Amino acid sequence: MTSGNNGASTPEDEDPFGYLYADGQANGAQPPSGGGYGYGYPNSVNRSRSVGQRQYGQQQAPAAPNGPYGQVPQQQGPSGYNQPAAHYAAPETFPGGAPTSQQPMPGYNTGGGRRSGGPNTKGLLIGAIAVVAAVVIGIAIAMAGGDDKKNDSGNEAAATPSTSQSSQPSPSGSGEASAKELPKTDAKALALGGTAALTSDVKGAKADGGIYVSGFNQVGSSVTWTVNGIPKSGKYSLYTGYSVPGKDATATLTVNGTASTTPVGMDNYAHAKEGDYEKGWTQTYNYIQLNKGTNTIKVSCEQGNQCDALIDQLWLVNGWVKS
Template identity: 40%
Template sequence: MTAGNYGTPEPENDDPFAYLYHSEGDASGSEPGQTVAQPGVPRTSYNQVKRVGERQYGNAGATAGGGYGYPPQAPTQQVPQQGQPTQYAPQQPPQPPQQAPGGRRAARGGSGGGPNNKMLLIGAVAVVAVVAIIISAVMIKGSGAKSQAGGSKPSATSGANSAQPAQSASSSSSDSTAGALPGTTDAATLTLAGGAQKSTQWSGAKASGGEYVDHMTSVGASVTWTVTAPKAASYDLWVRYANAQKDAASATTVVNGKALGWKMDLKNYGKEGDWTGWYRTFVSVNLNKGSNTVAVTCASGDSCHFNLDQLALVEAGGAKPNW
């Protein structure tokens, strides 16, 4: 050691913590990217004291952080070397935070949902209204049905009302009796006209006292029966007669003053000249509901050699009289 350097420590030994002030892997104390000072050349960069734990990445002039326990620091501006133009890094404007479509209000079901939420709300209100109308209609209908059921029940305290059903039943029974078919009747008890007469000459008649109607051979001779039909319909008119002639007899049926287009066939099924044999035949007639007139008449062109014992009116296709 010379006198000129006495008392002056060596550069690498002047500070035991010098390694903390240099970049990692740089023993000379120069920062990455900086030029080491040379004799006779002015310095363009300077070493700066760094905090413990501070690291540099990338550009030499920018710090990655403020070290342990220190806030981050703004990057220091690098001093340009002589003869070089000054360069500045373009700064980007701050970007606003991005939100999801519809924003927070849309995520919470607010007005950010647009017209779809309004349409859904209107549809829900319409459905509720329709359901309310249907329920009201059902309740009203059920109430009306209960009222009708209650009104049909007779009152136990009303004596006049309780007597009315019995009276109605009596009237119905009377009407039914009045509208029933008359059944079998004796010809001698009916209205006779045109020369028709009563007779008891021949036996075998079923009429009361054996009395029957004779002398039907004259044109215009008739037996008229007034009957009450329970309904407008077709009926069978049966007659019990006697014919002792060789040929079949015939007659015209008149209903309510109108002659039918078909004749009543009165054929002889026994011996010729035997007036004690009695037979039966029928003809279909259409009657109105209520009172009707049915007549057995000897019209022009008829062969009226027959006697009449009884007449019967039954429903079409009904049971035959017991003759």
């Protein structure tokens, strides 16, 4: 359709907005006048106004009761401004509608502090401390148990043969120092048996007055020491002072009536020449068990012993020690 071929209708009847275009204006289209009906919408109200002519707060003419598309009249609010109808209000304005304020996070109150229902950090801290304490106690118990095992192994090591003898005792050392704490006897205080007798012909004896026991080289000869004042039952070392004439000798040891399977080994540790008793003075030791109080110690020449030796002293040392 063109403006030059418009049929029987006028331009404004055919296109109510023809006055907006150049070709419509050329064909005589004019804008509608106020107060009439709108463009092609029967019963509509024309409220067109120039910019700035709208006055808020004034009563507006109501729309036709049967206006197009179910238009809803405006309500006059208390402040004079036009307000939408109640059923077009925002959902939050209705009872039970969506909340309009920000809800607090669970576990926190509106004042910024923690609520009583939040996580119990104090309880967690106490639990962590308890776990650490349990670990520390477990480590301490394990360490203590290890020390006990070490001590037990040491005791087992100490409980080896009840009687033992040195291969080469030293003339001096810890044995003599320890002997001062326990009884010591010279030959003249010993009970003699068999052919044993006291004499002082050979020099070098350490007993008081140089007295020693001779005649020991016969079966049945013996020296017996009754020891008083043993402080406690346990392990002791018996030392024997003797001299041999350049050759080894042996004797039998009996403690409290029980003979030991280990002899008193009186070897030629001094390296004396044969027959030289004066150069053959030395000492030896045996491990023994004694009872608290009084004990009897006997050194004797028995069948199978080589008893050619002189005896001058006997003494005790605490424990099983080596001189």
